[in-house]
Amino acid sequence: GAVVSQHPSWVICKSGTSVKIECRSLDFQATTMFWYRQFPKQSLMLMATSNEGSKATYEQGVEKDKFLINHASLTLSTLTVTSAHPEDSSFYICSARDRLAGAPDTQYFGPGTRLTVL
Amino acid sequence: TQLLEQSPQFLSIQEGENLTVYCNSSSVFSSLQWYRQEPGDGPVLLVTVVTGGEVKKLKRLTFQFGDARKDSSLHITAAQPGDTGLYLCAGGRGFKTIFGAGTRLFVKA
Numbered sequence: 001g002a003v004v005s006q007h008p009s010w011v012i013c014k015s016g017t018s019v020k021i022e023c024r025s026l027d028f029q030a031t032t033m034f035w036y037r038q039f040p041k042q043s044l045m046l047m048a049t050s051n052e053g054s055k056a057t058y059e060q061g062v063e064k065d066k067f068l069i070n071h072a073s074l075t076l077s078t079l080t081v082t083s084a085h086p087e088d089s090s091f092y093i094c095s096a097r098d099r100l101a102g103a104p105d106t107q108y109f110g111p112g113t114r115l116t117v118l
Numbered sequence: 119t120q121l122l123e124q125s126p127q128f129l130s131i132q133e134g135e136n137l138t139v140y141c142n143s144s145s146v147f148s149s150l151q152w153y154r155q156e157p158g159d160g161p162v163l164l165v166t167v168v169t170g171g172e173v174k175k176l177k178r179l180t181f182q183f184g185d186a187r188k189d190s191s192l193h194i195t196a197a198q199p200g201d202t203g204l205y206l207c208a209g210g211r212g213f214k215t216i217f218g219a220g221t222r223l224f225v226k227a
Contacts, residue, residue, distance in 0.1 A: 006160075034215075043206060043220045044161070049213075093160045105149040105210025109160035 003027055004096050006110035013084055014118055021079045021113045023094030030096035033077040034107060035069060038091045050077045084117040091115075121145055122209055124218035132226050134196050139221045141207035142189045148210045150183055150190045155204040155220075164192075197225045 003026040013019050023033055031052050036044040048058045048069050056069035066088075068080040077096075081088055091114050095107040123142045131137055141150070149168045153161035165174050167183035167190060174181045178201075180193040194201055202225050207218045 002163075004160075041222070043204075044217050046217075091158075095160075105215060106151055106163065106166045107208070107215055108163060109153070112158070112160045114158070 002098055002108040004094065004108050004110040006094055006113050008113060009111060010114040010116075012116045012118065015085055016083055018080055018082045019084055019115060021081075021092055021094075021115075023077045023079070023096070023110050025075045025096045025098075025108070028096075028098040028100070029074040030077075031074060031099045032097045033071060034095045034097075035067070035077075035079050036093045036095065038093060038112075044093065047079075081115065084115070086117045089115055089117045121211075121216045122207060122218040124205075124207055124221050126221060127219065128222045128224075130224040130226065131197055133198055135225075137194050137197060137223070139192045139194075139205055139207075139223075140189070141191070141209075141218050143209060143216075144188065145209070145211065145216075146187050147216075148187075148212075150187075150210070151208045151215075152181055152190070152192055153206040153208065155206060156202075161204075161206055194223075197223075199225045199227045201225050 005024045007022045033050045035047045047062045048056045050056045050069050050071040052071045058064045071077040091112050093112040095109045125140050151166045152164045155161040165181045170185045170187045172183045178195045182191050205221045209216045
């Protein structure tokens with residue numbers, strides 16, 4: 001149980017294009033999903049918190065117009081990196097909370113998406 | 119300010135050795151999770167501890183939540199190369215989850 005998928009697992013794009021990453025909870029409903037960015041050999045950096053049916057809450061320093069988040073259903077959140085630049089290249093990971101779980105603080109992570117912007 | 123301090127940051131040991139990783143804070147957490155992450159993959163949940171003083175075992179891994187719910191430890195017995203990875207602790211505080219910086223473990227065969 002508590003499986004989270006991400007698609008694509010890796011993507012290479014040209015500078016200036018937009019890239020959409022999908023995050024799905026496969027066997028549970030997630031009212032809250034999180035998007036993280038991870039640089040090599042570092043811990044996770046929270047970018048934004050996504051709540052189903054409402055606007056995402058972005059962490060300080062994260063541009064909401066550049067990283068568009070949509071959480072249209074209880075099982076799907078998307079992150080769109082708009083007008084991507086090489087400095088956006090990173091490992092993006094989503095996570096989801098199971099709202100019915102006994103320990104609702106627990107987050108279940110997707111496998112991550114490696115984005116490379118040329 | 120790092121609310122969750124993990125130590126050590128890096129650990130390289132021989133197969134068969136024991137080790138302990140610590141996760142400390144001055145804040146109280148409603149729960150605490152331990153994750154293991156391998157390169158190119160997302161963190162995988164190992165355990166969630168909720169009750170102060172709680173001890174959970176997962177094969178060769180023993181997790182303990184401090185009595186005051188401010189700290190936790192992960193002990194690995196007879197480490198194996200397959201235990202290599204980044205170990206992350208995370209604490210729940212209200213709506214947010216706070217992550218430690220991680221302990222990078224390398225177990226040599």
